[in-house]
Amino acid sequence: MRYGGNTSCVEVRLCDQIYIFDCGTGFRRLGHELQREFGDQPIAAHVFVSHYHWDHIQGVPFFRPLYDNPNNHFVFHSSSRTRCVEQVLAEQMSSPYFPINFSQMQAQRRFYNLADGCIEMGDGIRIKTAWLNHPQGCLGFRIETKEGVLVYATDNEPGDAEFDKAVRKLAEGADVLIYDAQYLPDDYAANRVGWGHSHWREAVNVVMESAAKELILYHHDPEHTDPVLDKVVSDARNYYPKVRAATEGMVIEVSRSLAAGS
Numbered sequence: 239m240r241y242g243g244n245t246s247c248v249e250v251r252l253c254d255q256i257y258i259f260d261c262g263t264g265f266r267r268l269g270h271e272l273q274r275e276f277g278d279q280p281i282a283a284h285v286f287v288s289h290y291h292w293d294h295i296q297g298v299p300f301f302r303p304l305y306d307n308p309n310n311h312f313v314f315h316s317s318s319r320t321r322c323v324e325q326v327l328a329e330q331m332s333s334p335y336f337p338i339n340f341s342q343m344q345a346q347r348r349f350y351n352l353a354d355g356c357i358e359m360g361d362g363i364r365i366k367t368a369w370l371n372h373p374q375g376c377l378g379f380r381i382e383t384k385e386g387v388l389v390y391a392t393d394n395e396p397g398d399a400e401f402d403k404a405v406r407k408l409a410e411g412a413d414v415l416i417y418d419a420q421y422l423p424d425d426y427a428a429n430r431v432g433w434g435h436s437h438w439r440e441a442v443n444v445v446m447e448s449a450a451k452e453l454i455l456y457h458h459d460p461e462h463t464d465p466v467l468d469k470v471v472s473d474a475r476n477y478y479p480k481v482r483a484a485t486e487g488m489v490i491e492v493s494r495s496l497a498a499g500s
């Protein structure tokens with residue numbers, strides 16, 4: 239009720255550009271907020287899709303800025319290692335799953351295949367990607383700007399030496415690390431090994447071993463109540479002080495120039 243029950247969606251504003259990471263059910267609410275902010279003005283955004291599990295794409299059919307304004311413009315980026323992003327988004331809205339077809343949406347759309355590596359977005363913004371340890375794969379993202387570094391690494395299971403190393407490298411020195419902490423450590427060990435997710439104790443290991451500054455616990459288990467998450471945060475703070483749990487509507491300002499001046 240307090241942390242929120244929508245699935246993965248994080249919006250990042252950089253130099254007046256909108257970047258969106260994942261389009262789970264939270265994408266629906268973001269669409270409403272963008273429409274309120276922009277009114278009749280066109281909306282443009284880059285949308286990075288970490289992988290195609292339902293909880294990361296399910297908001298697309300309910301994202302209103304895709305429907306009515308042909309001047310809105312969205313660029314979808316994901317890996318076509320399993321399937322290309324355009325096909326996935328069209329399939330989830332095809333008969334008999336949804337009444338409106340993906341092709342009936344009016345907004346302009348482009349689709350890019352992301353490999354692991356690095357994309358230059360202009361204005362000194364660089365987005366690096368790395369594969370995470372998850373069934374069918376998942377991409378983690380490192381957004382580097384002059385003002386700071388944000389890492390979005392959800393849907394990642396610990397325990398594979400190579401992936402463990404890769405996620406620490408992706409997170410290295412980040413100002414903010416958003417990291418998968420779906421399970422409680424004991425539940426993970428008892429019966430969730432191989433399901434592709436992490437827990438808060440591993441999230442704390444990753445933030446400390448990568449020298450990232452702030453940890454945002456993310457991808458909460460839908461069975462976890464607010465008191466469970468409160469306890470997770472206080473347990474995690476016994477090991478590392480700068481920990482918060484992602485909350486619906488949470489806003490984080492990352493600005494090295496501001497930090498240096500205060």
Ligand SMILES: [Zn+2]
Binds near residue numbers: 372393434
């Ligand atoms: Zn997943």
Ligand SMILES: [Zn+2]
Binds near residue numbers: 291293393457
């Ligand atoms: Zn997920």
